[in-house]
Amino acid sequence: MTTEVRSLREFKMPDVGEGLTEAEILTWYVKPGDVVTDGQVVCEVETAKAAVELPIPFNGVVETLFFPAGSTVDVGTAIIAIAVGEGAAEPAPAAAPAAVPAAEAPEAAVPERREVLVGYGPRTGGAQRRARKAPAAAAVPAPVVVIPVQPEPASAERPLAKPPVRKLAKDLGIDLRTVTPTGPDGVITREDVHAAVAPASAPAPVVEAVVAATPLPVGAGDVRVPVKGVRKATAQAMVASAFTAPHVTEFIQVDVSRTMKLVRELKASGELGEGVRVSPLLLVARALLTAIRRHPEINAAWDEANQEIVLKGQVNLGIAAATPRGLLVPNIKDAGSKTLPQLALALGELTDVARQGKTSPADLSGGTVTITNVGVFGVDTGTPILNPGEAAILAFGAVRELPWVHKGKVVPRLVTTLALSFDHRLVDGELGSKVLADTAAVLERPKRLITWG
Incomplete structure (x- = not known):
């Protein structure tokens, strides 16, 4: 029995360069086992100032999603692990490139790429993160620890919608896969999401509200909304x-x-x-x-x-x-x-x-x-x-x-x-x-x- 050599690279929550220390993961666009390429958007995150889609900076296969959607993560914390190089699974049989011995090209010898949010330059100083608690058990020298993540339902393709519309659907508890798009090229609009909430009601003028929430039925109990x-x-x-x-x-x-x-x-x-x-x-x-x-x-x-x-x-x-x-x-x-x-x-x-x-x-x-x-x-x-x-x-x-x-x-x-x-x-x-x-x-x-x- 042989042990497969795996080369794993972690993608960390980027620093937006505006003094912010954390961001919330709104949506994952990939799941373990998916093949990703350099520049492919893997998730959407929201900081206190903007919602941004994050591209992955290298090729490989998704090994681990360290946090589920809805998690708030400190800047500098790894959010996804990608299997790259010799240990990465291939989507289809193909000629494998010549293996490079680890001694000749150690991972540490490659200059670290500083990931940044779209529209921002690289950081000039080291990442600042909050103090983290020590793990409950001693670390085991294993390739990776897989944290279970709820996979997205299987779908032929991801519904087309802009980030604000995705956020609205999330707030209202609407699965975009169940929404009928009316926008150009099959794009789901805000009106489509509202129609999915109350399809029988006639469209009414929409006034932008600071707090988007689903109307509660009469007699409903208290509802707590996370402030973030x-x-x-x-x-x-x-x-x-x-x-x-x-x-x-x-x-x-x-x-x-x-x-x-x-x-x-x-x-x-x-x-x-x-x-x-x-x-x-x-x-x-x-x-x-x-x-x-x-x-x-x-x-x-x-x-x-x-x-x-x-x-x-x-x-x-x-x-x-x-x-x-x-x-x-x-x-x-x-x-x-x-x-x-x-x-x-x-x-x-x-x-x-x-x-x-x-x-x-x-x-x-x-x-x-x-x-x-x-x-x-x-x-x-x-x-x-x-x-x-x-x-x-x-x-x-x-x-x-x-x-x-x-x-x-x-x-x-x-x-x-x-x-x-x-x-x-x-x-x-x-x-x-x-x-x-x-x-x-x-x-x-x-x-x-x-x-x-």
């Missing part, structure tokens, strides 16, 4: 912000009838360019940027370590977006220098990418001021919490027809409420009030976009 990924990071950031930055919130009601008229005119004329989306949020963003240009001191951050106020050189305008993964705040870099058509294109692209779950960590960092559009949920106003590291956040409420004194008469006008929260350590009441009042003034008479901008 984006939701965990958001919770920690909001607590840190609320208890470190002294928040002040001011409110103002604004007659935005002229702004809404301008939105309709820009849509009808196509003046901003073909395919450019025009919305009230676009003009709110331009109005806030105009106010910041008049009062640049609000575009700042508090440096606790040095006890300094840092005045930012450019406005990176964050837009709070409710996505299936949780609340994200991607930002438009140097938004203050963009023309209205450029701002419209950047805003449309930013929201599309966020809803698809493809926002990169780079787009989520470096924000200086944020807008949260609570009006899309029919909410009039709120007291928004600052995005950590920023000095101000503006809440844009619902636009409603209300009785309003206009030219000496009470007439119906389109009115909204703006709420500005700011860090009172670096923004005093006068500065905050001026920024809020100027934003409202531009929305009341949008021609000021030209005269003030």
Whole structure:
């Protein structure tokens, strides 16, 4: 009886380069025994900032999946073992390459390839991981320890769906193999997943919710939802912000009838360019940027370590977006220098990418001021919490027809409420009030976009 020589390589959870220490494995695309090739996507993981599909960096046969889907794994921890070289099983009979003696080409002699997430460069320092408990039993010199993993049901082919749709199906407990696709080329859409939950119900307008959950039947018991990924990071950031930055919130009601008229005119004329989306949020963003240009001191951050106020050189305008993964705040870099058509294109692209779950960590960092559009949920106003590291956040409420004194008469006008929260350590009441009042003034008479901008 001869012992088969096996050469095993482990693929470790990559470091995204953003200071994150862990990621959740959302889905495995392979199982033990599958043949994989260099660059093939083997799983999808979610960090506190992004959902990313991980490609394997070498050829071989899957030997072990160390963690099942749903596990949260520290960066630098092996997640999959691949049998490579002489010991790897072949998918079909083929001429085997000449064996290389281990003494001539030891595994340790090959420079370690530093795996990274898509879009990131290699790490410059060593991997940092949490302290790990010692194993209960002494290690046995064996080729590999196989951890049982629940195999995926056999299927002719993997259903086609984007990562956010897969995450939605997972949250709703839907097996994508049972969903009928209606998208192009047989791709499963969000609507297909929702239809699988309640196929008898008529389609209704879908409002993106921060928490995606399956409706519970009447009388159901308590349900516990693990807090991880984006939701965990958001919770920690909001607590840190609320208890470190002294928040002040001011409110103002604004007659935005002229702004809404301008939105309709820009849509009808196509003046901003073909395919450019025009919305009230676009003009709110331009109005806030105009106010910041008049009062640049609000575009700042508090440096606790040095006890300094840092005045930012450019406005990176964050837009709070409710996505299936949780609340994200991607930002438009140097938004203050963009023309209205450029701002419209950047805003449309930013929201599309966020809803698809493809926002990169780079787009989520470096924000200086944020807008949260609570009006899309029919909410009039709120007291928004600052995005950590920023000095101000503006809440844009619902636009409603209300009785309003206009030219000496009470007439119906389109009115909204703006709420500005700011860090009172670096923004005093006068500065905050001026920024809020100027934003409202531009929305009341949008021609000021030209005269003030």
